[in-house]
Each structure stands twice: as structure tokens, then as C-alpha cells.
Amino acid sequence: MDVSSEMIHSLLPVFLATGLGASMLAIGLIEGAAEATALIVKVFSGAWSDWLGRRKPLAVLGYGLGAVAKPLFALATTSGMVLGARLIDRVGKGLRGAPRDALVADLVLPEQRGAAYGLRQSLDTVGAFTGPLLAIGLMLLWANDFHAIFWVAVIPAALSVALLAFGVQEPDAPPGAKRVNPIRRENLRRLAAPYWWVVGIGALFTLARFSEAFLVLRAQQGGLPIAWAPLVLIAMNVVYALGAYPFGRLADTMSHRKLLAAGLAVLIAADVALALADHGPLLWAGIVLWGLHMALTQGLLAAMVADTSPAPLRGTAFGMFNLASGIAMLVASALAGLLWDRLGGASTFVAGAVTSALALAVLAWKAPAAANGS
Template sequence: MPAGIWALGFVSLLMDVSSEMIHSLLPVFMVTGLGASMLLVGLVEGVAEATALIVKVFSGAWSDWLGRRKPLALLGYGLGAASKPLFAISTSTGMVLAARLIDRVGKGMRGAPRDALVADLARPEQRGAAYGLRQSLDTVGAFLGPIIAIGLMLLWANDFHAIFWVAVIPAVLSVALLAFGVREPDRPAGHARVNPIRRENLRLLRPAYWWVVGIGALFTLARFSEAFLVLRAQQGGLAIAWAPLVLIAMNVVYSLGAYPFGRLADTMSHRKLLALGLVVLIAADVALAWSDRGVVLWTGIVLWGLHMALTQGLLATMVADTAPAALRGTAFGVFNLASGLALLLASVFAGLLWDRLGGASTFIAGAAISALALAALAWKAPGP
């Protein structure tokens, strides 16, 4: 595996340590500290995540036009690091939303160029493994962050703001590692700067690519923000200081599964792996709807992580495989635009259902949408 792939993985790991120290506590902070409703939590999460995914359209196209990925990735990680102090001084939901938007604009700015850079660095026959490795290291950060948050919550008597300040440190280290530890391949000779989102260039994106965009949006519509997993566990009596344990459990499974499932994607039918991922998500939703505590709750959380391991690297591999190299950044951007709109709808709908009908209804709806996506996959999937 190229050294650049490992370096990008550790860049993601450090930023995820920082982000998840904050995000694992943020839903509880908003509800218990700022008096936010479940609908408002869903709206903030949906708008923030959708913003990140929509920005990826423009950053991906921009990276194709430049023929360079690293400068935009560096700008995106820099914005992510700059947003962290804003969480530490937040005293209202409006300030939290502003911080989340800056953070997610940074994520959107770096996401598509970084994903395209992985494909530029890896050989075609190892792309599944490369995306799986980067995602696995990213997810290690996603459970280390909550572990640190739990320790500091217990040590500092639930001082949210102090913990948010500590999260600034790994974010700064992430930016430094990308700046000095990742070397981008040379731009192809004769690269001409053309607008990649012009109609004649978009026609180069084949029907197989657009099918991946559509199925990716359906997957995202079925899988709302993980903030609702944290809130479901708290509804069942999980103490505030232990709330990050939910994301730790989910991300441990995600991290352990991402690389082996990524390697499997290099040799196995993508359609079958996607279908398996949806079946696992349905099982997770059923368990989380069934109970908000005990073995059933934690089984649902573990299955949620397994679904992520099965599908997230796989979808990235499918985008890379079906898009021309010169339009790879744009392809990831458009894919994430569709997913971003789906995530916004899913998170707002999940929060509205929770407020009106209770927490179980949110997960019942997720299972129903997942079943529809499974039917669409069986009906429309091209090839074996």
C-alpha cells in the first residue's frame, strides 16, 4: 500500500479524534445544556452534514480543473481545525450551528479531493483495499475521540467546554501531517484546465456511475445521523458522561470491518455486498426500535457499525471505478451532493418523528426505507 494512503489515513484519524470528541457529546450538550428539542437536533445535524456533502461538488470539480487535490484538501482540514474553538465558546444553538457549518464546509472542501487523491495514489486492483484502509484508520479516530471524551467528562465533572478546547490539539496535528507528510502525484503532462461540470464533460459520466449515485442516495436516506443513536441510549437511562460509549461501540466495529470488507470488494460482487449491508441496517433499526437499553440496544448499535463497514468504502470504490480519471473529483462531488440532500431529509424527518411519535418510530421508519432500498437494489442493479 503506498505510503501516501497510510498518511492520509492518519490525517483522517487525527481529525476524527478531534471531531468525535465534540460530536459524541454535542447532541447531549444541545439537549441538556442548551434546551434544544429533538427536531432542532435533527435540523442542525441534517443541515450541517448536508452542507459538507454539497460543498464536495464544487471542491471536487475545482480539484479536477486544477489537476491538483492536496491544496483543496489542506484548505478543508484547515477550516475543520479552525472551527473547533467555536464549539468551546458556544452558549446557544445558533453558535453551535455556526460552528458545525464551518466544520462541515471544511469537511466538504476536503472530502472529494481527498477521495480522488486516494484513487490517484492506489493501483486500480487495490482501490477497495485502499479505501478500506483509509476508512479504517479514520474510524479508529472516531472511537478514540469518544473514549477521550468519556475520560475527560468523568475527570472534569461534565465540563463540556473544557473538553471542546482539548479537541483543538489533534485537529492542528492533522493539518500539519497533511502539509508535510503527503506528496501528491505529479499532474499528468498536457493537463488542460477545462470546466468539468460543463454539459459535454458530464456526459462522460456513464449510466453505471449515475446508478451508483442513485443507490448511494437511497442508502443515505435510510441512514440518518448517528446523533439519534446517542439520544436513544440516553433515553434508556445511559448517564451523560457515558454517552460517547455509543459511538465508541459503533466505530470499533466499523474500524475493524472497513479494511477486510474493502479487500473483499476487490474480489466480490458489489451488488451482493450492498444488499448484505442493507439487511444488516434493517436488523440494526429493528433492534433500536425494539429497546432503548440492554443487550438489544447495544446489538443494534454494533449492527449499525457493521453496516457502515460493509457499505461506505464499497460505495467510494464504485464511484472511483465508474468515473473517468479526469472527472474523478467531480464524480465524488456529485455523488456526495445527492447523498447530502438525502441526509438532510433523513435527519430532519427522524427528528420530527421522534418529537411526534417517540424514539422507536424513528428507527421503524429507517427499517422501512432500508427495505425499499433493498428492493430497488434487487430490481435495478446492473450486472452480477
């Protein structure tokens, strides 16, 4: 599914800006609304999977909806149609996200969670750079025919649904396990202060890290040819894929707070580089550092959610975490687009660096021990 999605998403900002004449604010709102939709839907799918006591059916439904949405991009002729396709696609992502993340925790020992989430993120990211690679090849082969490439993306999406439906086995529920109503007050109280600290810091991280669409637009602003625009996400995701598993294993053996702080420091460096340059080595250094930040933090935050939530409520816990992050993503991407329109591309990344520094200051406060990982 990542191959399919990233074939489209790596080209979508350029398609909107050059093919459909969308403003940077419109692109920011589309990206923010799409990603926020996915993250917000996760809160409902997570709670639903807890109530069902099963994860796979919702995951299959989510991947299926994502596959159905793919042809809509190929048919899109206006920004509104793109927005509609993005929202349907992201609803599918939201439906599958929290049940899938909870399923990972169900399948591994607690002391292996950092490595497990790092590995899952790394394998996800292989698709995230394979998709843009295919997009570049097809753009060069087919003379920048966006719609034809969007049609090709339908194929791997359909294959992913078939693989999940027929190739993945969900473990049986423990003997004597009972259904849990996750939204009952007494159950929600079981999500204690360490968990809510993770939710808060995760939202702040997302506020500092707006949509990667702005990395693509920054490179294009510096003269990167349209056909090569996906190279931005390829570079970022190669670093992300290579680093996610090693840093996930590291998270099983050292302080979570120190790793989060390192991730924020790397994000600040990335924002500074991208603010200073829209082409050349400094631009690409910023893109590489952005991927390194993702490798340091994304699997780690998932492991922290799993560590601070009880097993019967783990789907709900991931859902609530992603609800907070979804709201932050919408705000961050909209503000990033507005700043770009009003003050230029560099201002977007300056604002990101300032927000990251604020998050680093918040992280310097002593976190609850269970969330701190030390």
C-alpha cells in the first residue's frame, strides 16, 4: 500500500501546484486535512477493535477503502476532487492504523516493542521510497503524464488488500477474555498520567513537523525538475527506512526521553538547513536530517504508547494518541502553507525550527517515570 500511496503522494503537491493551479495555502489545507482525517479516524477504529477483541477485520476494511480511493486520483481534474480522494484514502488509513499498531503489540514481548515498531516502520518506509522511484521512472517514460501514473498506482493497492486478507493470521484471544467497552469511564481512567504525557509530547512533535509535501515544494522552488520531484521523498525515506529498526532496538535499552530529545535536535537542524537553502547540498542535507528525525522518533513514540497503556485498551490508546497528533498535523500544515504564501518558503521552516525548540524545552521537564523510559 505504501508503494501505491507514495507513487501518488510524491507527485501530488507538484500536480496540484503546476497542473491544477492550487495555492500553497490550499495545498497545506489539503495535506493537513487529509493527514488529520487519518489520525482522527484512528481513535474510533482503535476503540472499535478493543470492543471487538479483534484487529484484522478493521485492518482489511481500512486497506480496502484505501485501494478503492486510488482510481479517484487518476480521475481528478480539480483541487476539490483531489481533496475528496485524499480524504477517502486517509479514512482507510485511519481505519487500519490503530488496529494494526495494537496487533504488533499483541504479537511481541514487551522488551521487544521498540525493535518491533522500528522494524514495522522500516518496512513501511521501503514502500515509501520504492513508490517515488517508480513515479520518477514513469514520469520520464511517459512525459510527465500524472494521470497515467496514478492509474498504475491502483495495482499495488489491490495486491496489498489480497495479501492482508489471505496471508496474515491474527492470534487467538486469551482463554476467558471478555469484551471491553473502552469508552466507559472506569476503563478510560486506566489510561494514566504517563500515557497522557506521551499523547501531549507526541502532539507537540507533530506540530513541529508539518507535512513532507513542503519538502517537495521547497526543492521545486529551487529548480528541481517536475519529473524528479519524487527524489525528495526517496532520499528522506531511505534514511528513515535504514534508521528506524536500529533506533527502535536502541529504544529498548536506553532512556526514551534522551532519544526524543535527540530527534528534536535533528529536526531543528533539518529546518535550519531547509530555511537557508532551496537547492544544492544544504537542501539535501536538510531532507536527509528530516528522515533521520523520523527514524529516531516515530517507532519510539509507538512503543511508548504501548508501554503506557493496558493491553485491553491498547487500540483506544493508539487512537487517542493519533487524534491529538491529527489535530496538530492539521494546524501545522495549514500554518505552514499560510506562512509560505505570505512570507516565502524559508519562513515555513524557520517556524518549524522555533516550534521544535519549544518542544525540546517542554521535553526538558521531568516526565513521568513510565513514560520516560529511564
